[in-house]
Amino acid sequence: MQLSSKFIEAAVEEMASLPGIGQKSALRLVLTLVKRDEQSVRRFAKAFTDLKENICLCSKCYTLSDESLCNICRNPNRDGSTICVVEDVRDVLAIENTHFYKGMYHVLGGRISPMDGIGPDDLQLQSLFQRMEDEDVNELILALSPTMEGETTSFYIYRKLKDKDVILSTIAKGIGVGTELEYADELSLGRSIEHRTPFEASLHRS
Amino acid sequence: MQLSSKFIEAAVEEMASLPGIGQKSALRLVLTLVKRDEQSVRRFAKAFTDLKENICLCSKCYTLSDESLCNICRNPNRDGSTICVVEDVRDVLAIENTHFYKGMYHVLGGRISPMDGIGPDDLQLQSLFQRMEDEDVNELILALSPTMEGETTSFYIYRKLKDKDVILSTIAKGIGVGTELEYADELSLGRSIEHRTPFEASLHRS
Numbered sequence: 110m111q112l113s114s115k116f117i118e119a120a121v122e123e124m125a126s127l128p129g130i131g132q133k134s135a136l137r138l139v140l141t142l143v144k145r146d147e148q149s150v151r152r153f154a155k156a157f158t159d160l161k162e163n164i165c166l167c168s169k170c171y172t173l174s175d176e177s178l179c180n181i182c183r184n185p186n187r188d189g190s191t192i193c194v195v196e197d198v199r200d201v202l203a204i205e206n207t208h209f210y211k212g213m214y215h216v217l218g219g220r221i222s223p224m225d226g227i228g229p230d231d232l233q234l235q236s237l238f239q240r241m242e243d244e245d246v247n248e249l250i251l252a253l254s255p256t257m258e259g260e261t262t263s264f265y266i267y268r269k270l271k272d273k274d275v276i277l278s279t280i281a282k283g284i285g286v287g288t289e290l291e292y293a294d295e296l297s298l299g300r301s302i303e304h305r306t307p308f309e310a311s312l313h314r315s
Numbered sequence: 316m317q318l319s320s321k322f323i324e325a326a327v328e329e330m331a332s333l334p335g336i337g338q339k340s341a342l343r344l345v346l347t348l349v350k351r352d353e354q355s356v357r358r359f360a361k362a363f364t365d366l367k368e369n370i371c372l373c374s375k376c377y378t379l380s381d382e383s384l385c386n387i388c389r390n391p392n393r394d395g396s397t398i399c400v401v402e403d404v405r406d407v408l409a410i411e412n413t414h415f416y417k418g419m420y421h422v423l424g425g426r427i428s429p430m431d432g433i434g435p436d437d438l439q440l441q442s443l444f445q446r447m448e449d450e451d452v453n454e455l456i457l458a459l460s461p462t463m464e465g466e467t468t469s470f471y472i473y474r475k476l477k478d479k480d481v482i483l484s485t486i487a488k489g490i491g492v493g494t495e496l497e498y499a500d501e502l503s504l505g506r507s508i509e510h511r512t513p514f515e516a517s518l519h520r521s
Binding site for chain 1 (some may be wrong): 319320321322323325326328329330332333334335336340342343344345346347348349351353356357358359360361362363364365366367368369370378379380381385386387404405407408411
């Protein structure tokens with residue numbers, strides 16, 4: 110796309126470097142910013158430099174945090190005996206937004222994927238095993254994606270910890286709440302039958 | 316959404332303030348930026364402040380420009396006897412990208428829309444009529460959207476200029492190139508029959 114200004118061109122290029130934003134959408138977003146007043150655009154830009162300058166990984170659970178220990182790890186009301194292992198910071202946010210979980214987290218920063226050249230040493234696995242030694246953990250919930258790589262990673266953790274005195278659980282897989290049975294995919298439906306739960310247990314759920 | 320860092324929260328809020336970007340996409344984009352190195356994020360932010368500080372409207376055609384006269388108005392190879400009237404800067408870019416047009420532009424900055432409280436005085440119409448006095452213009456192409464407001468604006472310009480010695484034309488409306496006739500909407504198909512062109516003329520087109 111040929112643009113009438115090299116400043117617009119630069120801004121469009123930066124915007125289009127983000128995932129899922131093409132040249133045309135980028136231009137639309139940039140022109141929206143052009144129409145705003147200078148202070149508003151300055152605030153927009155500052156939010157990103159501030160972010161990069163101030164953010165770090167929590168030294169315990171490796172989620173993104175403003176301080177060296179994140180507000181979940183710092184919170185005395187959270188249940189320290191349960192750790193939920195997730196792939197990414199976004200998964201922490203997704204689980205937090207359910208308001209169902211009151212334990213701790215451990216963010217691996219990805220999953221084992223030989224195809225992409227990601228091995229166990231590229232993830233926060235050693236730090237997880239160290240936490241299992243240092244902390245008084247009763248249960249480890251493996252909340253990794255039900256994909257080939259996710260299950261490989263779960264299995265890797267399972268093998269390392271299966272002889273320890275800790276409950277290893279994984280999030281339930283089945284059909285989504287509100288899904289019509291006839292439209293559910295075969296794998297999920299099969300899992301939901303294989304791992305059926307006592308009806309009475311379902312009565313206590315919201 | 317509850318986030319673990321107020322800096323992420325601020326960045327997500329700014330990103331989600333752009334049109335078509337929701338909270339979840341905003342978070343995804345912000346986390347992409349977090350993963351980049353500091354210099355790259357600084358460049359990202361600087362592109363927008365630079366943009367706002369350096370950009371202005373061309374004093375002649377009112378498109379966005381780095382200088383007081385845009386590079387189209389400054390270009391001696393462009394045909395100054397033809398002016399194409401468009402609503403928005405994006406329309407200039409769209410037409411420029413066709414590489415079909417070698418004349419000048421005039422950006423109105425919107426269209427007459429009494430419903431939104433936009434009257435002729437809110438647009439660059441007076442400056443257009445002034446250009447018709449000052450410049451040696453042979454043809455004025457009305458390239459406004461074929462909507463109610465676009466046609467109202469076109470008609471307003473037509474009424475003001477119809478007695479002047481200038482050819483007033485409008486972009487052809489019909490069915491899009493590559494469209495299957497059976498899927499074309501009735502209005503476009505109707506227009507394309509009403510404004511049919513000599514077959515020989517179509518032979519010269521690319």
